[in-house]
Amino acid sequence: MNDSERRIALGNFLRSLRASISPLDVGLPTGNRRRTHGLRREEVAQLANIGPSWYTRLEQGRDIRPSVSVLESLASALKLTPNEQRHLFLLAGESLPPHWDAAEEKINPFIQAMLDELNPNPAYVIGRKWDFLAWNIAADAVFTIPESSSPHNYNLIWRQFTDPIWREGSEDWESVSQRMIAEFRTARARYLEDASFDRLIDDLKRVSSDFTRMWQNHEAPRTLDGYKKLSHPVLGALEFEHITLQFPNDPDQRIMIYIPLTATKSRLKHYLLLGNSAL
Template identity: 40%
Template sequence: MLERTAEADRRKELGRFLRAMRERVAPARHGLATGTRRRAAGLLREEVALLAGISATWYTWLEQGREANPSAPVLSALANVLKLMPVEREHLFKLGKPEWLPEVRREDRLPDPRLADLLGALSPNPAYALNRAWDFVGWNEEASDLFGGFDPADPAKRNLLARLFLDPAWRALFADWDVVSRSAIAQFRAATVGFTSEPDIQAVLDPLKALSADFARQWGEMRVEEAPIWSKRLVGPAGEVVSYDYYMLTPAGVGKETTVSLYRKRG
């Protein structure tokens, strides 16, 4: 029963993703005429199907989340028609062909005891570690001081997305909160493709959708992004804005699903 539910959720997610990508492509990008009688700003289902060389009915089934087994050439054609970026193309293939995803062993989901040593070695740069659900599973003292502490027993403080959307202190901490929060959602969607229906991921998504209108709206946008190396601006105690270079690391030997976020103050 759980496998059937996960499969149905995957198909629905594929359909939502295809529709969101279709609606953002201007017809003019494919040389199609635009006019006041068009039903939508983006491509129509029939146009996507024609451009991809597939049946309009079959493409409609894909968007409706009905049972289908798109081949690699079909997914590639759809990615070209929808003008997908590389990370979006990969996301499409993972949704369309989940059997290509590597199997995740249960032991890989547990925090590695060597994390504490790794995070300590990154001092004096603030650093914390996340599991696949983006729960905080480790941090150094500098990160605790910078981000107001971490509490695995507190649902509002144990998860990065929850902190961003439910913790007023974190919303005030990031000078560019809108940019950071939107990017975080897009990265989380890309990182969790194929297992969003599993309990640990649902335990993050369901409360956030119910408690944060901002999160629910942005999650519905279906965006995916790669994890960037960029700068983040944090607001200090006196209101000063401090810029940090931000790095997301995947350390070898401490669990396949563990990532480490490192902040290095500029200047």
């Protein structure tokens, strides 16, 4: 979206939020002659401690830019969920405050159960900084996720650029890495105040000239989905169709699913049945 479209989307988002909240939800009287569904504009302004005319212009998509403190006040007044808070900040053109960035990413137990049900299809979940958050045994067998790769043990980007097995196992490592960086740059732009991104990027620049070279490019993000051919040290050549899905309740978390082609699926099943010890 351009700036004008983003401001209009922000106004529409605020109006929908305002309409969804009952005055009783925020401790305001309803009154007998109330015609407005949800809260009135002046009530939101009062709860957020901002001027009613200024808030009206914000809903109208006028060319004004709310500060981080104003956005936090609106998020509190409208009782936003974490996902709604993220959407509010993104529409306002702001990165999330540091105290949100530091929050520990958690996985719903049902997600782990889903990953387990996907075996022998390798599948894992990554978070906002591309850290592995959960995986199934098929993904462990193919990608050896739990193996130490200090100092960023469970980060996919770190593994891609520092683990020789990942490099040697990818049929098209250079192209895949470029696409990863383009996607990762977009994720980083959403959390400009998160120092952990800077530490990861600085460490990658220090140990990988390839990352440094690719990071200097500013390519548009391209899909990572599609056909993948990997070389496994025990299983040999593995072929997959790859797809990435986002969780609606937390778009910073994504599940990567590798659907093995027929021969690969048979070998993976046998490998897992033997406990990863032999073919």
